[in-house]
Amino acid sequence: MTRQSRSLPRYDTDSPASSSIALRLEGLHAAATALLHTDPRRALPLAREYAQQAQTVGSLVAQAKAEVLLGQSLLVCGELPEALVRLRVAIQLYGELADPLEQANAEELAGKVCLNLGELDEADQLLHAAINRVSHLQNIPAQATRATALNHLAGVQHTQGKVAEALTSLRRALNIWEEQSHFVGQIYCLINLGNIQTWLGQYSEAVASLSQAYTLNQKHLNDSRSQASVLHNLARVHYLKGDSDLAIELMHSACQSAEITQDPLIQASTQLNLGTFYLETGQFLEARTHLEAALGLSRQTSYRAGEMSTLDSLGLLAEQTGDMAEAQQSYQQALEIAQEIGDPQGELEARLHLGKLYFQQRASSPALTQLSVALELAVQTQSPKEEGEIHEALLQLHETQQDFQLALHHATALLRIERELFNAESDRQTRNLSIQFEVERARHEAAVYKLRTEVEQEARQAAERLVQERTSELSRAQHEVVTRLAMAAEYRDDTTGEHTRRVGRATTNCPRPRLVRTAGRRARHCGAAP
Template sequence: MLRARHHGDGHAGGSSTPEARLAALHRAAGTLLDAEPAQAVALARESVTLAGLVEQQQLPSSHLLLGKALLATGHLSEAASVLAEAIEGYHVAGDTLGRAEAEMVAGKVGVHLGDLETAAERLCAAIDRTAERSDAAARSIRATALNQLAGVRHTQGRSDEALAELQAALVLWTELGQFSGQTHCLNNMGAIQMSLGQYHQAITALNQAYGLSRAHLGDPRSEAFILSTLARVHHLDHDHERAITVMRAAQLAAAGTHDRVLQATMLLNLGSFCLAAGQLDDAAEHLGAALELSRGLGYRLGELSTLDSLGSLYERQGDVRRAMSAHGAALDIALEIGDTQGELDARLHLGQLHLGAGQLEDADAQLRRALELARQAGAPRDTADVHHALAEVSRQRGDYRSAYEHQDQLRMIERHLFDHERDRQTRNLTIRFEVERAQHEAEVYRLRTEVEHEARQAAETLVRERTAELARAQHEVVTRLAMAAEYRDDTTGEHTRRVGRSAARIARALGWTEERANVLGIAARLHDVGKIGIPDTVLLKADKLTSPEFSQMQTHTLIGARILSGGRSELLRLAEEIALTHHERWDGRGYPRGLTGLQIPLTGRIVAVADVFDALTQARPYKQAWTPEAALAELQTQAGSHFDPDVVAVALEVLATPMPGNNEPGDWIVAPDDQPLGTEDATHVLAVFEQLLVERTRELEVARREAEHSAATLSRMALTDSLTGLANRRSFEADLENAFAHTATGAWPGVTLLCCDLDGLKALNDTQGHSRGDELLCAFGARLAAVYAGLGRAYRIGGDEFVVVGRGDVDPATWLARVPQVLSQLAAAGFPEASASAGVAHHPDDAASPGGLLRVSDQRMYQDKVVRQGGRGSGPTIHHPPASGVH
């Protein structure tokens, strides 16, 4: 354990002067902040006292240090007060960076206290104060503030803004090489994307976070966050047992930290997952601890969420009064702190409780407000749940038209839950480009085969012709990809065409060969291909972009370079270089890398001039077109700051003259068609494209096999119980519907359903542990499936509940007679005291619908207790039900 005090003078380091002692206190407290925050608090308090006596200018930094330590120990109210003093002290001292850091930490505290408006103000202030600074400290503060602000936005129901802020923070952390920040951003992105139903994106982000954590971090806090989010993935997939297992690991990781807010959150999540799994006693224990800890810390968000989960627990326990009280208290907190998601959850649960109690007016009022909130938040699953409840309200009122409308909305949401329009458009554009390229590469491959079998002279002539065609085809593919990048804000593609022409003209004037200048002109058309990855809300915004939006827009350079990376032709190499560097500035104030002067490739310097010139001379929704003369004057003004002076000098001569073929002076739009790429050595071109085709074919084949394997795995997971390997409830419901359909067509004589419950599973879990209970479930499921293999298929539909579905041409008594065989085999497998209850129902005699058949079978199981295993060594016994129990 680290110790800060070593000497008898009572101050860290025993330094001889107050200034030196103060510096030593700061160092020691900073070192202990993560490992021993309670000791850090004591040292920070001492530094505040000492600074107040002898070093007034150090008082703000001492207050900031104390605020951080109090936050780490969960003393949130005092932390807020101390940090307010730090902010004021930095303001008086004129220390902008110190003030921004104090505002960022105060914003964190505000989030935990549930004071979301104040938190947002503090965080936005920190972001604004560091927006113009490029030093590492400022960018670190800005990235942390963006990450925290994203949490506020998501809580307020503004998830799109939250994702944009996280993306901006991720760019900053990546530039800084800070793996912890990257991991937190990716984890938070995954959590938000899950809440929006964007599971593919969420899993991608979480996998990246996990990879970074494993490779670079040994931080228990990061481990707890990632494990918690992964547990939620299993929870949403209805694999509650695995969710609990992963969540217990997350709780253990959190317990190894001194972050009490994190510990409260992990307890809350563990309790919620236990509740979903039906482990009510465990859920009550964990949720009670989470509520006590959250209230002790003043952690309002944690208190709200815990109350909501406790309300659901009380409802499961049949205590409707306490459930309404808990959800009502959660709603009060949500309204107090402005938590939109919390309000949505509380109103949905209250509405469902009122519905169950027959209080239709109250249910309708709560659910309609919940529907508004769910739509505003863009939360499809919550919207679906509300529609489902409102449909039932309308049905009970006799308003069948409204009930049908809600059911129709519910079906639409479920059908389109994973269908997001922008993702579809981007995916289609990418597919089109890949198809075009694959077709041309296949044609080259075919040509190579022809060359090998035909006469050399005839083949060489054909190769020259086809190589020219290939050059034109490559030109066409580049043109289409450039238009794909521009299609949302320039459907004609003329901007990319003009930039390419201007860049080629400047290159020729600089002494480039005609052939290489033509290649540059085509490559320049791809300078903004990375816009494919920028959301419409940012790309098409008519007003000035906010700082986070501008940061997100800047990423189009990195996205474009990634799209074009790995190319072997000069065209693609130049295009990648241009996409990455055309927004760099001569004075080093550009992006994404802040290159200066000759560090910027010449291609990027040329296209920067051509791009800005065209942007100035064309009208946009937010500005009128400049005259060519005014645009050229602006280029000259920016020479030596924005642009390479030598490139500008040449551009002023070249661009002052209209392009050849124009009819009128000053016509800067109409120009002859681009020249295709010049021919290259045929053997080289064919070899390159053959290799590209082979590599692309191999990649596509591997991707196809992986996709098929993943699809098969996901399909099995969706229909299989992860513990026993039997089919799950989803599979059971589908198969039972099919069985009824077979009966309706006469293919089956009827349907028989056996319901079976393991007795005493909870007692076994309590006395011998959950692993022993899992062994019993697996053993019972395996033997049930084996014994009934000739009659029907076995399923585990939840907890200790199993069913078997089969044709209705066997006497139900025969079905019941096999249950003792299952229990006998179970006793031989090491579970002699295991017992079970069973009930049988038959369609069409007992019920006309699948739900009715399950209900009848379930009722007979509980009423009749058909089968029970006797005590140790007594052998199985069977109790026959009354006549009505078997048909």
């Protein structure tokens, strides 16, 4: 069946009515696109109107563009499920149109939505499809789509625990953006790179990546969305480094930038982290305020990963304030969401917290169940800190049950992990010290080189002055020698010497008229022709 077999009304672009519709469509598309990141709530109704108009036109191209625009608007407004529906339609339409670049763009956007919804398998499939679809195209738009898809794919891989693959994807994306001098792309790659470096405990490297992103934004963009993301991640790094006051200050700034963007996903994320910081510092009232705000924003936008993390933090808050029933309920809801969206790290944390809570309540059997599954997840996701925490909890549990053989097993495993963590931390500190030493040595060498250069320059200038002086002296000496040689030659030449003496004697014997008249005649004589 050919494409002409579709029952679509004919769109005559030559008629005055159709020209008016075309202009109307172009105006709606331009207006919605302009508002997309500045005022998304105003962009959304324009995008819906554009989609309705495109349906009446009967053009596949117009309909496909409308689905993408509406999907983007819904994504920015946080209405993720409907955004995914629209983008799936756009993927199908561009497939029928045999337009690989636009189809890849729709797949990349749909992959981003799936990532935010926690549907990691579908996100992985869509993003790989987008990357492969434009792999043979070398033009700038195709490479931009490929880099964006790689950036989102790194987020999927990191969530799945594939850290090495995530780093590879990010570096590939960053190289493309650097080649194109695309600052927005560079900033978001650096943010994600800093996020992974933070997760790996490479705090100095993370600060360097995020500071580079912040500088790029301040110098070239001054974009609130980028600024919120950079400040958000910088706050997390400083919090993990132990500077809670600076972390809270930076996260407050991130929240202010997030408010300007009107993006509920960014707002939810910054509120969640600010609430967590307050929770960890024992400021429970402030923690609850920000965590409940994050939970509301996450549920409003179907941001399941954010909802899961917020529930887990609210469980910790309830546990620390003595409300064990609320804590258990929050942990259980977080666990269910983690299983629903396939997030092993989220499931690990929820099971760990549930297991420890059950142990505190002397419910040994459910505690053992949760902690055993959590241990498997910790090994699977390569999370040594959580693994050590689980071994410690299991050690205490088996001691209370007087199962000393299993207690010894977990004690041995805990000791091994603590040594590994200590060695890793020592290696990290040694590496950081080595870097600092190399930096200081480079500064010292630069200072020495500068001083040596200045000394050499002064010496060169002094030598040049001495050469000039000696050259002048030599020139004067040569002039004197030539003069003396000329005089000597005059005295040796009898004819010339006699002539000179005769002229001298004649001059002395001449009468002396008045000076003024003699001078005047001499002047006129000298001015005459010979």
